[in-house]
Amino acid sequence: MVVDFRRTKRDHSPLHIDGSTVEIVDSTKFLGVHLAEDLTWSLNTSTITKKAQQRLYFLRRPRKAHLPPPILTTFYRGTIESILSSCITAWFGNCTASDRKSLQRVVRTTEKIIGASLPTITDIYTTRCIRKANSIVDDHTHPSHTLFTLLPSGKRYRSIRALTSRLCNSFLPHAIRLLNTQSLV
Secondary structure, three states: OOOOOOOOOOOOOOOEEOOEEOOOOOEEEEOOEEEEOOOOOHHHHHHHHHHHHHHHHHHHHHHHOOOOHHHHHHHHHHHHHHHHOOOHHHHHHHOOHHHHHHHHHHHHHHHHHHOOOOOOHHHHHHHHHHHHHHHHHHOOOOOOHHHOOEOOOOOOEOOOOOOOHHHHOOHHHHHHHHHHHHHHO
16 A cells, blocks of 8 residues: 655556565555555445444344343443444544544444433544543653643643644644643633
8 A cells, every 4th residue: 555645646666575566555454444545534434334333233132132221331332332432543533524424323323222322422532532642641651652741831731733634633633632621621
């Protein structure tokens, strides 16, 4: 896979390793996340949505057995929410509105099956971002720890300058904004 954002598109010369040519692909799956060559997350989101919708069947079965909503909620968190939130801090910030809508549709369907309210996909993302950012701040050996520097007041973190919306919506700037708004409350 070749990620190239230059204005003039060129054909890339083939890469040879030990005499064999490496195939150039449009997308690849790495650690369970589908990466596209244009760094959009539609393929990843559609795959996650499809997998979560398939698991809704396993939630409907205990519902027919008249299990109470707290047990069904626990089952949802283990089988469906775990899929929806897999590596969510890496990809959710740059999802399109239609991708977010399809993910939220799965959560709303689950709410109807269970008969109880559940956190939205955006709430799940926010919670995971804050949790991950706090673990990075607490771990001095983490490679990203130096990006979380306090301002002289000691209350807020220094924002990362982002010139592109892709960087602005990514995890680190978003996590710093969340920590700063959390410290103001």
